[in-house]
Amino acid sequence: MMSSIRNKLLVTKGDITKLAVDVIVNAANSSLLGGGGVDGAIHAAAGPELLEECKRLNGCKTAVIHTVGPIINLEVSDSDKQLLSNCYKNSMDLTHKNKLKSIAFPCISTGIYHFPKDEACQIALTTIKNWFKENGDSSIDKIIFCVFNEQDED
Structure with missing residues (x-):
């Protein structure tokens, strides 16, 4: 089983909005109204229509899966670990439910939300x-982990 999963996984560094996948996961803030990082890049690539749709819907239902990871203040709790795992699990569930074949994840919560990168990576892979x-x-036959910089790639 694990070898077949390895054949489906890819790590790449670059712009998640340029990947040829069915689903892009947006590591969003809770308002879904854009921000920095991946969220800002997706909003910039989509144009003002995405922001207007998010405002109109009081949240956004588009081909992009929006997920909000945990914010780490002092140390990572079991609840934080479960919340991060749920980001990946729920995104996979939605991709599967919609019979889509490929999904790209950013590094969820490892930027300004301060989840330790090594621990977040382990949670993502285990999930x-x-x-x-x-x-x-x-x-689902392709899962891409799209990282932002060389440190994330390691």
């Missing part, structure tokens, strides 16, 4: 591995 154990029949 994806466990998700495939529970959803072996999934049509």
